[in-house]
Amino acid sequence: MSDIILLLIVLGVTFITGSIIEKKHFENIKKREIALIKKPIVNFGAKTWHTNKKIKKIELVTGECVISGDYFKNFVASLKNFFGGRLTTFESVLDRGRREAVLRMREKARGANFIINARIESVMINDTYGQESVPQCAIIAYGTAITYE
Amino acid sequence: MISKPPFDDNIKAEVMKMILTNIETVPGMNIVAQYGLVTGSTVRAKNAIKDFGAGLKNMVGGELKSYTELLTEARKEAIARMQEQAVKMGANAVVNVRLATSSVTVGAAEVYAYGTAVKVEPKG
Numbered sequence: 001m002s003d004i005i006l007l008l009i010v011l012g013v014t015f016i017t018g019s020i021i022e023k024k025h026f027e028n029i030k031k032r033e034i035a036l037i038k039k040p041i042v043n044f045g046a047k048t049w050h051t052n053k054k055i056k057k058i059e060l061v062t063g064e065c066v067i068s069g070d071y072f073k074n075f076v077a078s079l080k081n082f083f084g085g086r087l088t089t090f091e092s093v094l095d096r097g098r099r100e101a102v103l104r105m106r107e108k109a110r111g112a113n114f115i116i117n118a119r120i121e122s123v124m125i126n127d128t129y130g131q132e133s134v135p136q137c138a139i140i141a142y143g144t145a146i147t148y149e
Numbered sequence: 150m151i152s153k154p155p156f157d158d159n160i161k162a163e164v165m166k167m168i169l170t171n172i173e174t175v176p177g178m179n180i181v182a183q184y185g186l187v188t189g190s191t192v193r194a195k196n197a198i199k200d201f202g203a204g205l206k207n208m209v210g211g212e213l214k215s216y217t218e219l220l221t222e223a224r225k226e227a228i229a230r231m232q233e234q235a236v237k238m239g240a241n242a243v244v245n246v247r248l249a250t251s252s253v254t255v256g257a258a259e260v261y262a263y264g265t266a267v268k269v270e271p272k273g
Contacts, residue, residue, distance in 0.1 A: 010208075017209040025211065046172045046245070055177040060169035060228075060246055064220040068203075070210030093210070100212065117172045123250040125216070125258060134207045138220055138258055140248050144170045 011072050018070035022092060029099050036106050041143065045116030054149040061115065061145045063104030066125065067097030068136040094137055098122070101141040109145035118143035156233055164232045168242040168269065175242055178269040184238040187266045189230030193223045194257040203256070216258070223260040224248065231262045240266035 069077075073089035080087055098120055109115055122139040156164070168175055195203075199215040206213055227248070235243050246264035253259050 014208055014210070018211075021209060021211040049172065049176075051176065058168055058170055058175060058177075060171060062224055062248070064217055064224060066213045066216035066220055068207050068210055068213055071208045073210065097212075119171065119247075121248055121250055123252050123258075125252045126255055134210075136207070136213065136216070138216065138250055138252075140220065140224060140250055140260070142171060142246075142248050144172050146176065 011075060014071040018072050021070075022096065025096055025100075029096065029103065032103050032107070033099070036103070039106060039109075039112075040114040041102075041106060041118050042114070042116055043118045043143075045144070049116050051146075051148075055146060056149040057112070057145075057147040059109075059112075059145050060142060061105050061109045061112075062140060062142040063101045063106070063108065064138070064140050065097050065101040065104065066136060066138045067093055067100070069093040069134050071134065074134045090135060093135065094122075097137050097139045098141075101139040105141045105143060109143075112145035112147045115143040115145050156229075160233055160236050163236040163241070164229065166241065167232050167235065169228070169232075169246050169264070170242070170244050171246045171264075173245050175244060175267075175269045177272060178242075179272055180244070180267045181270050182240075182268040184235070184240050184266040184268075186263060187231050187234040187238070187240075187243060188261070188263040189227045189232070189234065190259060190261040191223050191226040191230065192253050192257055192259045193219055193226070194254075195219050200256045216256075220250075220258050220260065223258050224262075227260040227262040231264060235264075235266035238266050240268055242267050242269045 077087045126136045243264040249261045251259045
Protein backbone atom coordinates (compact mmCIF):
# COMPACT_ATOMS: atom_id res chain seq x y z
CA MET A 1 0.00 0.00 0.00
CA SER A 2 2.74 2.43 0.98
CA ASP A 3 4.41 1.68 -2.35
CA ILE A 4 1.35 2.84 -4.26
CA ILE A 5 1.13 6.02 -2.20
CA LEU A 6 4.81 6.73 -2.82
CA LEU A 7 4.33 6.15 -6.55
CA LEU A 8 1.35 8.51 -6.62
CA ILE A 9 3.31 11.19 -4.76
CA VAL A 10 6.27 10.87 -7.14
CA LEU A 11 3.96 10.97 -10.15
CA GLY A 12 2.14 14.01 -8.80
CA VAL A 13 5.31 15.94 -8.00
CA THR A 14 7.00 15.13 -11.31
CA PHE A 15 3.81 15.97 -13.21
CA ILE A 16 3.71 19.44 -11.64
CA THR A 17 7.44 20.23 -11.89
CA GLY A 18 7.72 18.67 -15.35
CA SER A 19 4.86 20.70 -16.77
CA ILE A 20 6.15 23.93 -15.23
CA ILE A 21 9.62 23.36 -16.72
CA GLU A 22 8.15 22.43 -20.10
CA LYS A 23 5.85 25.45 -20.22
CA LYS A 24 8.70 27.82 -19.36
CA HIS A 25 10.97 26.19 -21.92
CA PHE A 26 8.37 26.46 -24.69
CA GLU A 27 7.76 30.13 -23.86
CA ASN A 28 11.50 30.78 -23.97
CA ILE A 29 11.86 28.94 -27.30
CA LYS A 30 8.97 30.84 -28.88
CA LYS A 31 10.38 34.18 -27.79
CA ARG A 32 13.79 33.40 -29.26
CA GLU A 33 12.31 31.99 -32.48
CA ILE A 34 10.33 35.17 -33.01
CA ALA A 35 13.49 37.23 -32.50
CA LEU A 36 15.26 35.20 -35.21
CA ILE A 37 12.35 35.02 -37.63
CA LYS A 38 14.06 37.19 -40.26
CA LYS A 39 17.28 35.16 -40.35
CA PRO A 40 16.81 32.53 -43.01
CA ILE A 41 17.97 28.99 -42.39
CA VAL A 42 17.76 26.35 -45.10
CA ASN A 43 18.75 22.72 -45.32
CA PHE A 44 19.80 22.80 -48.94
CA GLY A 45 22.92 24.35 -50.37
CA ALA A 46 25.42 21.51 -50.43
CA LYS A 47 25.12 21.20 -54.19
CA THR A 48 22.88 23.92 -55.52
CA TRP A 49 23.70 27.08 -53.64
CA HIS A 50 25.15 29.96 -55.64
CA THR A 51 25.57 33.67 -55.14
CA ASN A 52 27.16 36.55 -56.99
CA LYS A 53 27.71 38.54 -53.82
CA LYS A 54 31.12 38.84 -52.25
CA ILE A 55 31.54 36.68 -49.21
CA LYS A 56 33.33 37.92 -46.12
CA LYS A 57 33.18 34.95 -43.81
CA ILE A 58 32.23 31.29 -43.93
CA GLU A 59 32.04 29.27 -40.80
CA LEU A 60 30.68 26.02 -39.42
CA VAL A 61 28.18 26.71 -36.64
CA THR A 62 26.84 24.13 -34.21
CA GLY A 63 24.34 23.92 -31.40
CA GLU A 64 23.94 21.17 -28.85
CA CYS A 65 21.28 20.14 -26.40
CA VAL A 66 20.66 17.13 -24.18
CA ILE A 67 17.05 16.87 -23.14
CA SER A 68 15.27 14.41 -20.91
CA GLY A 69 11.68 13.54 -20.17
CA ASP A 70 10.40 13.24 -16.61
CA TYR A 71 9.14 10.36 -14.54
CA PHE A 72 5.50 11.19 -15.16
CA LYS A 73 5.93 11.40 -18.94
CA ASN A 74 7.73 8.09 -18.89
CA PHE A 75 4.95 6.48 -16.87
CA VAL A 76 2.23 7.75 -19.21
CA ALA A 77 4.23 6.67 -22.26
CA SER A 78 4.75 3.16 -20.93
CA LEU A 79 0.99 2.83 -20.39
CA LYS A 80 0.28 4.22 -23.86
CA ASN A 81 2.87 1.97 -25.38
CA PHE A 82 0.72 -1.00 -24.41
CA PHE A 83 -2.21 0.22 -26.50
CA GLY A 84 -0.19 1.87 -29.24
CA GLY A 85 -0.70 5.26 -30.83
CA ARG A 86 1.00 8.60 -30.43
CA LEU A 87 3.25 9.07 -27.43
CA THR A 88 2.53 12.77 -27.11
CA THR A 89 4.49 13.11 -23.88
CA PHE A 90 7.71 12.13 -25.66
CA GLU A 91 6.89 14.12 -28.80
CA SER A 92 6.97 17.35 -26.84
CA VAL A 93 10.31 16.44 -25.21
CA LEU A 94 12.04 15.73 -28.51
CA ASP A 95 10.45 18.79 -30.12
CA ARG A 96 11.84 21.01 -27.36
CA GLY A 97 15.30 19.50 -27.68
CA ARG A 98 15.53 19.90 -31.43
CA ARG A 99 14.23 23.44 -31.42
CA GLU A 100 16.63 24.39 -28.62
CA ALA A 101 19.62 22.94 -30.51
CA VAL A 102 18.64 24.73 -33.72
CA LEU A 103 18.16 28.00 -31.83
CA ARG A 104 21.59 27.74 -30.23
CA MET A 105 23.14 27.20 -33.63
CA ARG A 106 21.31 30.22 -35.04
CA GLU A 107 22.26 32.39 -32.09
CA LYS A 108 25.93 31.61 -32.69
CA ALA A 109 25.52 32.87 -36.25
CA ARG A 110 24.04 36.21 -35.20
CA GLY A 111 26.19 38.29 -37.52
CA ALA A 112 25.75 36.00 -40.51
CA ASN A 113 23.33 36.64 -43.36
CA PHE A 114 22.08 33.11 -43.38
CA ILE A 115 22.73 29.47 -42.64
CA ILE A 116 22.76 26.89 -45.40
CA ASN A 117 22.78 23.11 -45.34
CA ALA A 118 21.52 22.85 -41.78
CA ARG A 119 21.46 19.34 -40.41
CA ILE A 120 20.16 17.85 -37.20
CA GLU A 121 21.72 14.77 -35.69
CA SER A 122 20.27 13.05 -32.64
CA VAL A 123 20.93 10.01 -30.52
CA MET A 124 19.36 8.48 -27.42
CA ILE A 125 22.08 8.37 -24.80
CA ASN A 126 20.49 6.18 -22.16
CA ASP A 127 19.84 2.48 -22.12
CA THR A 128 16.37 2.32 -23.61
CA TYR A 129 15.85 -1.32 -22.73
CA GLY A 130 16.59 -1.01 -19.05
CA GLN A 131 14.00 -0.40 -16.39
CA GLU A 132 12.92 3.15 -15.60
CA SER A 133 14.40 4.38 -18.81
CA VAL A 134 13.57 8.04 -19.01
CA PRO A 135 14.46 9.08 -22.53
CA GLN A 136 17.52 11.30 -22.82
CA CYS A 137 18.20 12.62 -26.26
CA ALA A 138 21.44 14.29 -27.35
CA ILE A 139 20.98 16.57 -30.33
CA ILE A 140 23.56 18.34 -32.46
CA ALA A 141 22.48 20.85 -35.09
CA TYR A 142 25.05 22.18 -37.54
CA GLY A 143 25.25 24.23 -40.68
CA THR A 144 27.36 26.67 -42.65
CA ALA A 145 26.92 30.34 -41.79
CA ILE A 146 27.51 32.77 -44.63
CA THR A 147 28.27 36.47 -44.16
CA TYR A 148 28.25 38.87 -47.11
CA GLU A 149 30.61 41.74 -47.44
CA MET B 150 48.20 7.62 -31.95
CA ILE B 151 45.60 10.08 -30.78
CA SER B 152 46.93 13.39 -29.58
CA LYS B 153 45.05 15.69 -27.25
CA PRO B 154 43.82 19.08 -28.35
CA PRO B 155 46.10 21.66 -27.17
CA PHE B 156 48.50 20.92 -30.04
CA ASP B 157 51.86 22.52 -30.55
CA ASP B 158 51.87 26.15 -31.59
CA ASN B 159 52.54 25.56 -35.28
CA ILE B 160 49.50 23.37 -35.73
CA LYS B 161 47.37 25.58 -33.50
CA ALA B 162 48.01 28.63 -35.63
CA GLU B 163 47.06 26.68 -38.76
CA VAL B 164 43.93 25.30 -37.10
CA MET B 165 42.79 28.80 -36.13
CA LYS B 166 42.95 29.93 -39.76
CA MET B 167 41.27 26.83 -41.14
CA ILE B 168 37.93 27.15 -42.94
CA LEU B 169 35.24 24.58 -42.20
CA THR B 170 32.05 24.19 -44.21
CA ASN B 171 29.46 21.49 -44.47
CA ILE B 172 28.75 22.26 -48.11
CA GLU B 173 30.71 20.84 -51.01
CA THR B 174 32.66 23.97 -51.88
CA VAL B 175 34.01 27.04 -50.16
CA PRO B 176 32.00 29.94 -51.64
CA GLY B 177 34.25 32.59 -53.12
CA MET B 178 37.25 30.28 -53.31
CA ASN B 179 38.62 27.68 -55.69
CA ILE B 180 39.64 24.24 -54.56
CA VAL B 181 43.13 23.62 -55.92
CA ALA B 182 44.01 20.31 -54.29
CA GLN B 183 42.32 17.63 -52.28
CA TYR B 184 43.82 15.27 -49.77
CA GLY B 185 41.01 12.82 -48.99
CA LEU B 186 38.94 12.06 -45.95
CA VAL B 187 39.94 13.29 -42.51
CA THR B 188 38.19 12.13 -39.35
CA GLY B 189 38.19 12.87 -35.66
CA SER B 190 36.31 11.17 -32.90
CA THR B 191 36.08 11.35 -29.16
CA VAL B 192 34.25 9.55 -26.37
CA ARG B 193 33.77 11.56 -23.21
CA ALA B 194 32.08 10.99 -19.88
CA LYS B 195 31.27 13.19 -16.90
CA ASN B 196 32.23 12.35 -13.34
CA ALA B 197 29.98 10.27 -11.09
CA ILE B 198 28.73 13.29 -9.12
CA LYS B 199 27.46 14.98 -12.25
CA ASP B 200 25.94 11.70 -13.41
CA PHE B 201 24.09 11.51 -10.10
CA GLY B 202 22.88 15.09 -10.53
CA ALA B 203 21.66 14.30 -14.02
CA GLY B 204 19.87 11.24 -12.64
CA LEU B 205 17.97 13.50 -10.26
CA LYS B 206 17.22 15.96 -13.02
CA ASN B 207 15.80 13.06 -14.99
CA MET B 208 12.93 12.79 -12.52
CA VAL B 209 11.66 16.29 -13.22
CA GLY B 210 12.74 16.51 -16.85
CA GLY B 211 14.15 19.37 -18.83
CA GLU B 212 17.57 20.07 -20.20
CA LEU B 213 20.53 18.23 -18.69
CA LYS B 214 23.01 21.09 -18.65
CA SER B 215 26.03 19.04 -17.60
CA TYR B 216 25.47 16.62 -20.46
CA THR B 217 25.01 19.46 -22.93
CA GLU B 218 28.37 20.79 -21.76
CA LEU B 219 29.82 17.32 -22.27
CA LEU B 220 28.47 17.22 -25.80
CA THR B 221 29.94 20.66 -26.54
CA GLU B 222 33.38 19.60 -25.30
CA ALA B 223 33.17 16.36 -27.27
CA ARG B 224 32.21 18.18 -30.46
CA LYS B 225 35.05 20.67 -30.07
CA GLU B 226 37.56 17.92 -29.49
CA ALA B 227 36.37 15.80 -32.43
CA ILE B 228 36.55 18.77 -34.78
CA ALA B 229 39.97 19.74 -33.44
CA ARG B 230 41.34 16.26 -34.11
CA MET B 231 39.94 16.32 -37.61
CA GLN B 232 41.53 19.72 -38.20
CA GLU B 233 44.86 18.54 -36.87
CA GLN B 234 44.87 15.68 -39.33
CA ALA B 235 44.02 18.04 -42.16
CA VAL B 236 46.82 20.46 -41.18
CA LYS B 237 49.34 17.64 -41.18
CA MET B 238 48.28 16.80 -44.73
CA GLY B 239 48.88 20.39 -45.79
CA ALA B 240 45.24 21.42 -46.19
CA ASN B 241 43.83 24.82 -45.29
CA ALA B 242 40.13 23.94 -45.34
CA VAL B 243 37.82 21.01 -44.69
CA VAL B 244 34.67 20.79 -46.79
CA ASN B 245 31.54 18.70 -46.46
CA VAL B 246 32.00 18.24 -42.72
CA ARG B 247 29.54 15.86 -41.10
CA LEU B 248 28.99 15.34 -37.40
CA ALA B 249 27.62 12.06 -36.10
CA THR B 250 26.82 10.99 -32.58
CA SER B 251 26.37 7.60 -31.00
CA SER B 252 25.70 6.31 -27.53
CA VAL B 253 28.44 4.14 -26.16
CA THR B 254 27.20 3.64 -22.63
CA VAL B 255 25.01 5.49 -20.13
CA GLY B 256 26.46 8.92 -19.42
CA ALA B 257 29.03 8.91 -22.21
CA ALA B 258 28.82 10.52 -25.61
CA GLU B 259 30.73 9.81 -28.77
CA VAL B 260 31.01 12.53 -31.34
CA TYR B 261 32.50 11.74 -34.69
CA ALA B 262 33.45 14.39 -37.25
CA TYR B 263 34.56 13.73 -40.80
CA GLY B 264 35.13 15.72 -43.94
CA THR B 265 37.34 16.16 -46.97
CA ALA B 266 40.61 18.04 -46.52
CA VAL B 267 41.25 20.48 -49.37
CA LYS B 268 43.46 23.38 -50.25
CA VAL B 269 41.62 26.53 -51.31
CA GLU B 270 42.72 29.77 -52.91
CA PRO B 271 40.73 33.01 -53.32
CA LYS B 272 39.10 33.37 -56.73
CA GLY B 273 40.72 35.62 -59.29
